[in-house]
Amino acid sequence: MTDTDRVVVVGAGVAGLAAAHALVPDHDVVVLDRGTVGGGATSRASGMISLALEPLPPAVRDHAWSFFHDFDGTGVFDFFEQPTVRLVPAGDGGHAEATAAESEAVRFHTPEDLHELHPGTFDDLSGYDGALEYLDHTGFLDPEDYGATLRHEADVAGARIYRDRTVTGLRIEDDEVTGVETDLGPVDADYVVVATGWRTREFLADHVELPVRPMRWNALVVDPGREVPPTEPMGSDPERRVYWRPTRHGDLLVGGNEHLVDDPESATMRVDESFVDLVQSDLADVLAGADGEIRRTDCCPGADTASPDGLPIVDAPAETPDGLVVATGFHGRGVMLSPVTGAAVRAHVADEDPGFALDRFALDRFTHRSPDFDYVSHWD
Numbered sequence: 135m136t137d138t139d140r141v142v143v144v145g146a147g148v149a150g151l152a153a154a155h156a157l158v159p160d161h162d163v164v165v166l167d168r169g170t171v172g173g174g175a176t177s178r179a180s181g182m183i184s185l186a187l188e189p190l191p192p193a194v195r196d197h198a199w200s201f202f203h204d205f206d207g208t209g210v211f212d213f214f215e216q217p218t219v220r221l222v223p224a225g226d227g228g229h230a231e232a233t234a235a236e237s238e239a240v241r242f243h244t245p246e247d248l249h250e251l252h253p254g255t256f257d258d259l260s261g262y263d264g265a266l267e268y269l270d271h272t273g274f275l276d277p278e279d280y281g282a283t284l285r286h287e288a289d290v291a292g293a294r295i296y297r298d299r300t301v302t303g304l305r306i307e308d309d310e311v312t313g314v315e316t317d318l319g320p321v322d323a324d325y326v327v328v329a330t331g332w333r334t335r336e337f338l339a340d341h342v343e344l345p346v347r348p349m350r351w352n353a354l355v356v357d358p359g360r361e362v363p364p365t366e367p368m369g370s371d372p373e374r375r376v377y378w379r380p381t382r383h384g385d386l387l388v389g390g391n392e393h394l395v396d397d398p399e400s401a402t403m404r405v406d407e408s409f410v411d412l413v414q415s416d417l418a419d420v421l422a423g424a425d426g427e428i429r430r431t432d433c434c435p436g437a438d439t440a441s442p443d444g445l446p447i448v449d450a451p452a453e454t455p456d457g458l459v460v461a462t463g464f465h466g467r468g469v470m471l472s473p474v475t476g477a478a479v480r481a482h483v484a485d486e487d488p489g490f491a492l493d494r495f496a497l498d499r500f501t502h503r504s505p506d507f508d509y510v511s512h513w514d
């Protein structure tokens with residue numbers, strides 16, 4: 135690497151912006167997006183940073199957590215540390231209590247405890263043995279503010295970030311990346327980072343087979359018609375496959391019910407009606423105010439990208455031309471993992487140690503590369 139190496143980042147979602155932000159201190163960074171900056175899956179993410187509940191190695195979780203803390207207060211970005219309660223279905227209480235006994239950062243609460251600790255938050259908890267409360271490594275952010283701040287910081291440090299610029303292919307010589315082709319002509323590069331979300335499998339089909347496929351999430355914002363105190367925890371219900379968090383305006387953001395889709399482009403931008411019913415009829419039995427007035431249902435542009443094990447692929451695969459780095463398959467975790475994405479991309483470009491093992495994100499962990507894999511649920 136030299137100080138003047140140019141990196142073209144294809145895709146200005148949270149993955150591409152995090153990569154640009156991580157690389158810009160000592161690279162010439164150009165970001166190209168076919169649409170608007172942060173206009174893909176990133177634009178409607180719920181901002182849940184539920185790192186404690188994810189299947190992540192501690193070093194990965196800690197890296198992301200430290201980044202959000204350090205970045206808090208930069209530009210318009212605020213990070214809100216907030217515990218998360220995960221409801222424990224009836225019959226699973228014993229297992230949950232054992233989980234809590236293993237960690238000081240996790241507590242088990244009975245339904246009675248929950249009503250006492252968070253008065254007014256829950257309604258009928260008779261179908262549950264209680265909840266696990268995760269006290270550390272959970273919080274939330276506003277994805278728009280976060281993306282805008284990553285973009286601004288990268289921009290100020292010299293990155294050039296362009297919208298409405300479609301990259302149509304890679305330029306390759308002697309099995310080395312030399313740039314990209316775009317609808318407005320070629321752009322030279324020493325490295326190309328492909329962070330094109332659910333389009334990545336097709337975009338790189340001539341170079342590598344990636345086991346990823348589009349997945350859709352639902353999310354809506356509801357006015358619960360009750361006060362949501364600042365201490366109200368974030369939450370999730372694995373039975374209904376939903377999560378929720380307070381918003382800064384005193385509303386509740388409820389998301390979940392993710393599933394695979396074949397054709398993201400034809401999918402509606404609005405939340406599925408069945409999800410609205412789930413929240414307003416079913417979840418409302420448990421979470422007070424979930425049947426309140428709906429404030430926002432424009433949840434779902436395009437799609438996120440599922441991977442067979444629920445973790446992303448951030449790698450410079452051996453079979454691809456030198457200089458190519460791929461970042462996709464975020465499986466509903468792209469915002470909370472974005473600091474890790476930035477560090478992993480930088481590790482591949484600058485040949486640096488990111489401080490965590492990269493093998494959890496390597497393509498060669500998958501023997502089968504077909505997109506016909508079953509969905510790995512967030513809720514098991």
Ligand SMILES: Cc1cc2nc3c(=O)[nH]c(=O)nc-3n(C[C@H](O)[C@H](O)[C@H](O)COP(=O)(O)OP(=O)(O)OC[C@H]3O[C@@H](n4cnc5c(N)ncnc54)[C@H](O)[C@@H]3O)c2cc1C
Pocket residue numbers: 144145146147148149150166167168169170171172173174175176177178179180181182183299300301302329330331332333337350351352353389433434435436437438439461462463464465466467468469470471
């Ligand atoms: C409703 C919902 C709720 C979510 N909640 C959370 C959450 O709480 N926490 C969390 O961590 N994650 C959450 N996610 C997931 C998260 O949003 C995604 O994992 C993340 O945004 C993926 O980022 P990305 O950069 O890979 O993709 P995208 O944001 O989709 O960005 C890809 C970009 O590539 C561009 N592109 C594609 N092809 C080309 C091309 N040929 N040339 C140029 N540009 C191209 C696209 O225009 C797009 O802007 C949620 C997602 C949804 C939909």
